[in-house]
Amino acid sequence: MLSLRMSDEDERLIRNFARYNQLTVSEFLRMAALERIENEYDLQILREYENLKEAGELKLYGHEEVWEDQ
Secondary structure, three states, X not given: OOOOOOOHHHHHHHHHHHHHOOOOHHHHHHHHHHHHHHHHHHHHHHHHHHHXXXXXXXXXXXXXXXXXXX
């Protein structure tokens, strides 16, 4: 169980948004938190990719090369 402190205005906004989307507040907050975590993970993967590419440590293959290995 979690407990959150927020202003009345924020609570009203969240409740209205959840209701509008036919979700409970718990469902909405759970989905929002998990989506945020997923976005952060995706950003981390993108940064790793860009660092490898910049360092010249990334090898990219065209679709022809991939199919040749099959």
